[in-house]
Amino acid sequence: MKSTMTTPAGLDHTLTALADPTRRAILQRLSAGEVRVTDLAQPFAMSLNAVSKHVRVLERAQLVTRRRAGREHLLSFNPKPLDEAAAWIETQRALWTTRLDALEALLRAEDRVAAPTRRNKGTRHER
């Protein structure tokens, strides 16, 4: 277990939080400013409790912070975790284009080799 060492737990939480339309809507609403849980829940066709749970998921991802003011809880949006997510996506795109460039270079240089049916690529067990 654990294997690949690439285990950024923060990203997991961030992306999981973003992967739900209700939660994305919540964030959208929150980017306009602080909102109470009840007011937040109002537009949704689901119970207040359900929304409360979504908020907890967003808090786990640190995309939302809570400020208790008397009996009401004011929620606000914290965009910081989005940085990591955006960075990951950008990295992927960069890798992709890099690889494309390398491929293009290869095609330009090697133009004579033509192994017909048997292509041999990367980590192959080779029996």
Next chain:
Amino acid sequence: MKSTMTTPAGLDHTLTALADPTRRAILQRLSAGEVRVTDLAQPFAMSLNAVSKHVRVLERAQLVTRRRAGREHLLSFNPKPLDEAAAWIETQRALWTTRLDALEALLRAEDRVAAPTRRNKGTRHER
């Protein structure tokens, strides 16, 4: 009911796919070029079947496409869905900074009003 109209199904699939470390690792591996399912599965501490399922999730999100070559399936990375995800994130950040600017402007202009305990914000039922 339904209200917010913001229900982009593609984003759901994309972000759900990205929210798992195994799948992110798969994408990373794939951005270096086409890989067979078996080779893809090798580094992971899980069954081939499990990886196969992860691949299916990535295909649902159209982040991975499959090319059948004889008995082996060559998987490749398709970065297009990342655009929508990145765009959503950027929009959020933009909204956030916009709101901050507006707030700052407000603070600069209104400086005398001070409602003590009772703050009244947005959609309030007002009994």
Next chain:
DNA sequence: ATTTCATTCAACTCTGAGGTTGAACGATAT
């Protein structure tokens, strides 16, 4: 024709996510 290889399909388990309702709790209002 038979075996082996690459992959999926099918069935099953376990866990957690998303939703519900009903109570509990702390703060405000009467």
Next chain:
DNA sequence: ATATCGTTCAACCTCAGAGTTGAATGAAAT
């Protein structure tokens, strides 16, 4: 003191996600 408001906690349901094992399928090699 009591009722009401804002919110969570607790228990429960259902369904999908992540994993397993054991076939089944289809192409390749013998």
